[in-house]
Amino acid sequence: MSRNTESFSFGAGLGDSDRSLLPxxxxxxxxSTKQKCLNAQCAAEYSVNEVLAGCRTCGExxxxxxxxxxxxxxxxxxxxxxxxxxxxxxxxxxxxxASDSALDFSxxxxxxxxxxxxxxxxxxxxxxxxxxxxxxxDALAGKIGLSTNNGGHLYLQYEGFNPSGxxxxxxxxxxxxxxxxxxxxxxxxxxxxxxxxxxxxxxxxTGMKCYVFIGDGKIAYGKLSQALxxxxxxxxxxxxxxxxxxxxxxxxxxxxxxxxxLMNSVNPFRLEGQKTIMFRxxxxxxxxxxxxxxxxxxxxxxxxxxxxxxxxxxxxxxxxRVPRLAVIQAQGSRTLDRMVNELxxxxxxxxxxxxxxxxxxxxKAPEAQLCFSGIYDxxxxxxxxxxxxxxxxxxxxxxxxxxxxRPVNLPKALRALHAMNGVVRSVSDEEIVEHKALVGRxxxxxxxxxxxxxxxxxLLIQEGVIRPDERVACIxxxxxxxxxDVTVGYHTGMQMKxxxxxxxxxxxxxxxxxxxxxxxxxxxxxxxxxGVGR
Ligand code: F0G
Numbered sequence: 001m002s003r004n005t006e007s008f009s010f011g012a013g014l015g016d017s018d019r020s021l022l023p024x025x026x027x028x029x030x031x032s033t034k035q036k037c038l039n040a041q042c043a044a045e046y047s048v049n050e051v052l053a054g055c056r057t058c059g060e061x062x063x064x065x066x067x068x069x070x071x072x073x074x075x076x077x078x079x080x081x082x083x084x085x086x087x088x089x090x091x092x093x094x095x096x097x098a099s100d101s102a103l104d105f106s107x108x109x110x111x112x113x114x115x116x117x118x119x120x121x122x123x124x125x126x127x128x129x130x131x132x133x134x135x136x137x138d139a140l141a142g143k144i145g146l147s148t149n150n151g152g153h154l155y156l157q158y159e160g161f162n163p164s165g166x167x168x169x170x171x172x173x174x175x176x177x178x179x180x181x182x183x184x185x186x187x188x189x190x191x192x193x194x195x196x197x198x199x200x201x202x203x204x205x206t207g208m209k210c211y212v213f214i215g216d217g218k219i220a221y222g223k224l225s226q227a228l229x230x231x232x233x234x235x236x237x238x239x240x241x242x243x244x245x246x247x248x249x250x251x252x253x254x255x256x257x258x259x260x261x262l263m264n265s266v267n268p269f270r271l272e273g274q275k276t277i278m279f280r281x282x283x284x285x286x287x288x289x290x291x292x293x294x295x296x297x298x299x300x301x302x303x304x305x306x307x308x309x310x311x312x313x314x315x316x317x318x319x320x321r322v323p324r325l326a327v328i329q330a331q332g333s334r335t336l337d338r339m340v341n342e343l344x345x346x347x348x349x350x351x352x353x354x355x356x357x358x359x360x361x362x363x364k365a366p367e368a369q370l371c372f373s374g375i376y377d378x379x380x381x382x383x384x385x386x387x388x389x390x391x392x393x394x395x396x397x398x399x400x401x402x403x404x405x406r407p408v409n410l411p412k413a414l415r416a417l418h419a420m421n422g423v424v425r426s427v428s429d430e431e432i433v434e435h436k437a438l439v440g441r442x443x444x445x446x447x448x449x450x451x452x453x454x455x456x457x458x459l460l461i462q463e464g465v466i467r468p469d470e471r472v473a474c475i476x477x478x479x480x481x482x483x484x485d486v487t488v489g490y491h492t493g494m495q496m497k498x499x500x501x502x503x504x505x506x507x508x509x510x511x512x513x514x515x516x517x518x519x520x521x522x523x524x525x526x527x528x529x530x531g532v533g534r
Contacts, residue, residue, distance in 0.1 A: 027071075028076070035048060065372060107276060108273050114312065114313075115174060130276055132280060145458060152468045154474065155281070168197070170274045171271065175263050185208065189262070197227055200230035213235050216236045220400055220486070222447075242395070249264075291471050293325050294453045304412030327417070329402065330398075331427065339410065348375050349374045376411055401477070439451060441514075491515050
């Protein structure tokens with residue numbers, strides 16, 4: 001057991017008389033909160049009330065950093081268990097300002113003490129996001145090579161249960177909260193689909209004007225339909241995701257008169273919300289630490305948020321070791337894989353004496369923010385992007401969610417890999433759709449990008465990097481209904497031309513395909529097709 005168990009007991013909810021045992025709010029409140037540039041050679045700091053897509057001095061990414069109280073209560077999780085008992089009907093999700101029970105009901109905000117940038121809780125936006133769960137998947141574990149008789153287990157963190165059907169709602173709840181703090185009127189994002197769907201839902205509920213920039217023909221219909229249905233102004237740009245992001249950033253940063261608040265994951269407040277996916281994985285395991293977290297990588301916001309979550313939990317003394325991280329990309333958009341495994345780009349934690357930061361670091365809560373500063377070989381990264389430009393390299397994968405060649409969170413992903421002793425791999429489109437179908441066949445279900453995490457876990461088991469007796473948590477990032485074209489295309493062998501999604505780069509072997517059976521309108525033929533006729 002790796003959780004710090006001192007003065008802690010699990011079990012049923014607390015009665016009124018026991019509530020006095022819960023941690024007091026003043027023991028959880030940070031002494032200060034700011035935005036800070038992760039570049040150790042710059043380390044510029046900004047107020048949390050500023051709206052920035054990057055450091056004004058050096059252009060690098062910003063973190064939200066907290067100066068925590070010296071000792072965080074070791075029975076913190078008891079408070080979380082207590083909050084999780086809130087009933088949905090009483091919570092009034094979507095109301096503004098949110099009631100305490102609405103905050104407790106949210107799978108993001110019941111952990112609010114671990115993302116306390118909001119200052120005044122009346123700014124918090126919630127629509128009941130993050131009530132997702134961790135499922136043990138024994139049949140699937142066996143199929144991918146884990147030995148369940150030997151302590152090996154596969155867990156699926158099913159983020160498709162979020163209100164908009166993907167993990168993005170975790171981040172949107174936090175970013176919309178910051179947007180409320182700074183009185184934003186117009187919000188925008190570039191998206192491969194899920195960010196735009198989540199943005200549109202939160203925009204509809206908060207009444208903020210929403211703009212989404214999507215690559216022409218680069219979005220699954222389930223996701224496009226959400227942006228349209230929830231009333232976001234949807235701009236189909238003649239370009240890919242990387243082009244869309246460059247444009248929306250340009251407008252947010254260089255056209256202040258338009259007043260756009262940027263909702264992409266360069267926004268550090270988004271990532272604060274996405275940390276809670278890891279808190280829920282731990283919660284689902286009764287606060288035991290899994291051996292591996294496996295997550296698909298696109299713009300690399302999610303894996304970055306996971307790294308930050310574990311650095312902070314460790315510094316706060318809530319856990320005493322961190323799991324390893326595996327980031328899985330599609331072979332057609334494997335920039336991080338190439339940077340790490342071929343070009344040797346790594347993160348160097350500048351301020352950590354042992355230079356293994358979170359893994360070996362003994363730094364405690366008040367100085368946790370120091371763990372976020374570091375450097376990496378920026379010249380190598382620039383040269384690689386230049387080479388990609390010169391060769392006109394564009395991302396291409398059936399998993400359109402992760403069809404991204406210039407992941408903006410690359411530095412933070414390098415930091416997460418460093419802190420969590422991580423690895424990066426990429427898998428083919430065939431492996432992606434095959435594992436997506438396998439997840440579905442065994443009763444769970446996910447969209448193509450999420451299938452990459454299970455395909456990646458199998459690859460790492462085959463390579464001997466993940467041992468068969470280890471406990472592996474794969475993140476299923478989006479719902480099975482998000483991309484019906486790929487699913488129907490896989491099962492029927494048809495290329496779904498109605499949508500511009502291109503399946504030509506993937507030739508499913510169809511090991512678990514389940515095509516519909518065409519049959520005459522005649523009873524004996526139908527029984528025969530059902531496999532029950534004479
Ligand atoms: N899985 C799904 C279903 C996604 O939608 C995304 C990203 C990822 C994985 C990758 O996550 O970017 O944090 O590494 N979708 C973004 C979007 C880019 O616009 O919806 P990441």
